[in-house]
Amino acid sequence: xxxxxxxxxxxxxxxxxxxxxxxxxxxxxxxxxxxxxxxxxxxxxxxxxxxxxxxxxxxxxxxxxxxxxxxxxxxxxxxxxxxxxxxxxxxxxxxxxxxxxxxxxxxxxxxxxxxxxxxxxxxxxxxxxxxxxxxxxxxxxxxxxxxxxxxxxxxxxxxxxxxxxxxxxxxxxxxxxxxxxxxxxxxxxxxxxxxxxxxxxxxxxxxxx
Amino acid sequence: xxxxxxxxxxxxxxxxxxxxxxxxxxxxxxxxxxxxxxxxxxxxxxxxxxxxxxxxxxxxxxxxxxxxxxxxxxxxxxxxxxxxxxxxxxxxxxxxxxxxxxxxxxxxxxxxxxxxxxxxxxxxxxxxxxxxxxxxxxxxxxxxxxxxxxxxxxxxxxxxxxxxxxxxxxxxxxxxxxxxxxxxxxxxxxxxxxxxxxxxxxxxxxxxxxxxxxxxxxxxxxxxxxxxxxxxxxxxxxxxxxxxxxxxxxxxxxxxxxxxxxxxxxxxxxxxxxxxxxxxxxxxxxxxxxxxx
Numbered sequence: 001x002x003x004x005x006x007x008x009x010x011x012x013x014x015x016x017x018x019x020x021x022x023x024x025x026x027x028x029x030x031x032x033x034x035x036x037x038x039x040x041x042x043x044x045x046x047x048x049x050x051x052x053x054x055x056x057x058x059x060x061x062x063x064x065x066x067x068x069x070x071x072x073x074x075x076x077x078x079x080x081x082x083x084x085x086x087x088x089x090x091x092x093x094x095x096x097x098x099x100x101x102x103x104x105x106x107x108x109x110x111x112x113x114x115x116x117x118x119x120x121x122x123x124x125x126x127x128x129x130x131x132x133x134x135x136x137x138x139x140x141x142x143x144x145x146x147x148x149x150x151x152x153x154x155x156x157x158x159x160x161x162x163x164x165x166x167x168x169x170x171x172x173x174x175x176x177x178x179x180x181x182x183x184x185x186x187x188x189x190x191x192x193x194x195x196x197x198x199x200x201x202x203x204x205x206x207x208x209x
Numbered sequence: 210x211x212x213x214x215x216x217x218x219x220x221x222x223x224x225x226x227x228x229x230x231x232x233x234x235x236x237x238x239x240x241x242x243x244x245x246x247x248x249x250x251x252x253x254x255x256x257x258x259x260x261x262x263x264x265x266x267x268x269x270x271x272x273x274x275x276x277x278x279x280x281x282x283x284x285x286x287x288x289x290x291x292x293x294x295x296x297x298x299x300x301x302x303x304x305x306x307x308x309x310x311x312x313x314x315x316x317x318x319x320x321x322x323x324x325x326x327x328x329x330x331x332x333x334x335x336x337x338x339x340x341x342x343x344x345x346x347x348x349x350x351x352x353x354x355x356x357x358x359x360x361x362x363x364x365x366x367x368x369x370x371x372x373x374x375x376x377x378x379x380x381x382x383x384x385x386x387x388x389x390x391x392x393x394x395x396x397x398x399x400x401x402x403x404x405x406x407x408x409x410x411x412x413x414x415x416x417x418x419x420x421x422x423x424x425x426x427x428x429x430x431x432x433x434x435x436x437x438x439x440x441x442x443x444x445x446x447x448x449x450x451x452x453x454x455x456x457x458x459x460x461x462x463x464x465x466x467x468x469x470x471x472x473x474x475x476x477x478x479x480x481x482x483x484x485x486x487x488x489x490x491x492x493x494x495x496x497x498x499x500x501x502x
C-alpha cells in the first residue's frame with residue numbers, strides 16, 4: 001500500500017501559472033488517495049478560472065491505458081499550459097513521459113505503507129520518499145533514476161551518458177538535463193540547494209479515511 | 210592558511226593529492242610528503258576513501274600533515290556518512306585547525322573494495338556545501354545554534370571540465386557556487402582545448418578554478434582511464450607518445466613531460482593546478498620545474 005498526500009495549496013499555487021488540465025488517478029487498490037481533500041482543493045483552484053478540465057481516471061501508470069483514457073481530452077490538453085497530476089509518483093512520471101512537451105506537475109507526495117504493493121504494470125519506479133521532486137526535474141524521478149538518489153544535479157561518475165554503477169543504466173541527471181533543455185526549461189534548475197528530508201516533520205501526518 | 214586568501218591575492222595555487230594507506234602506518238606517506246611536496250606545493254589534499262576503497266581516514270591524515278608543518282585540505286564525501294556524522298567531522302576539522310575543505314558526493318560503494326556496503330548519500334555535494342555554510346553562520350543543518358564562535362573554512366568543490374556532458378557539469382557547478390563553493394578543482398585534463406573552452410564558460414561564476422592533472426604513468430593506465438574513469442579522455446596521440454616511453458625505457462619521463470606541457474598550455478586560463486600523483490609524488494618537483502612554476 002501507499003498513500004498519496006496533497007502538496008500544500010501554496011506549493012500548488014506556485015505551479016499553476018496558466019491554463020491547466022488536472023488529472024486525478026483514483027481506483028487503484030494499492031493507493032490511498034485523499035479524494036475528498038483533492039476535490040475541495042480543485043474546486044478552490046477552479047475559482048481562479050485557470051482550470052480547463054478535471055479528469056478522473058484509474059491506472060494512469062499504464063501507458064496504454066493512459067493513452068486511451070486521455071484520447072478524448074487531447075484537444076484541451078494540447079491547448080493547456082500545464083497538466084497537474086494528482087496520483088502516486090509512478091502516475092506522474094507516466095504522464096510526463098507521454099506528454100513530453102508539456103509542463104507536467106505533481107500535486108501529491110507519496111508515502112509508503114507496509115503491505116500488498118499490487119500488480120501495477122510499472123514502467124517507472126516511485127521511491128515513495130514523501131517529498132516528490134518531479135516538479136523540479138521535468139517529471140523524471142531523481143530518487144529512482146539516479147543510483148545515488150541525488151537531488152541537486154549530476155555527480156562526476158557519468159560517462160557517455162551512463163551511470164558509474166551500471167553501464168547499462170542511463171544517468172538520471174543526464175536524462176533530466178536533456179529533457180529540461182529540450183523543453184527550454186533549464187531555468188527550472190535554479191532552485192536553492194535542496195536538502196533531502198527522510199522524515200518530513202513539516203507535513204501533516206498522512207490521512208487515512 | 211586558507212586557499213581562498215591566496216586566490217584573493219592573485220597567487221597561482223599549487224596543490225597535490227595524497228591517498229592515505231590501507232593501514233594506519235603513515236611513515237612512508239609523511240616521508241614522501243616531506244621529501245617531495247613540502248615547500249613546493251601550497252597545500253596537500255587528502256583523499257577520503259578514494260574510489261570507495263577503505264583506507265586510513267582523511268581527517269587523521271590531515272592532522273598528521275599539519276603537525277609536520279604542511280597545509281592540509283580535508284576531503285569529505287557524502288558516501289559514508291549521514292548529515293550528523295558529516296557535521297561532526299567538520300567541527301572536528303575546525304578543532305584540529307584544518308581550514309581547507311574539498312566537498313564531494315563521492316564514488317558509489319559498488320566501485321570500491323567493500324561493494325557490499327550501504328551507500329549513504331544522505332546529502333549530496335551541493336547540500337553538503339550548503340551545510341558547511343550554515344555551520345559557518347553558527348547553526349547546524351537543522352537550525353540549532355552552535356556553541357561559541359562558528360568555524361570558517363575555504364570551501365572547495367570539484368567539476369569535470371572535459372566531461373562528455375560538460376553542460377550538465379556546468380549546471381551542477383553553478384549550483385555549487387550558489388550553495389557557497391569558493392574554489393574548484395577539475396577532474397584530470399588531457400585536452401587543453403576542451404579545458405580552455407570550459408574555462409570560458411566557467412568564468413561567469415567568478416570563482417577560482419584549479420587545473421586537474423593526473424600524471425599519465427604509461428599507455429596502459431591511459432587506456433584504463435579512457436574505459437573506466439568518467440570525465441577523462443586521453444587522446445590517441447598521447448597514448449602513442451606514452452608507448453614510446455616504454456620502448457626507450459624512459460620510465461615515466463614522458464608522463465612528467467606531458468603533465469608539465471599540459472600545465473604550461475592551460476595555466477594562463479586558470480588560477481591554480483591540482484596534481485593527482487597516485488603514488489608518484491616523487492615526480493611532482495620535476496613536473497613543476499618543467500612547467501616553470
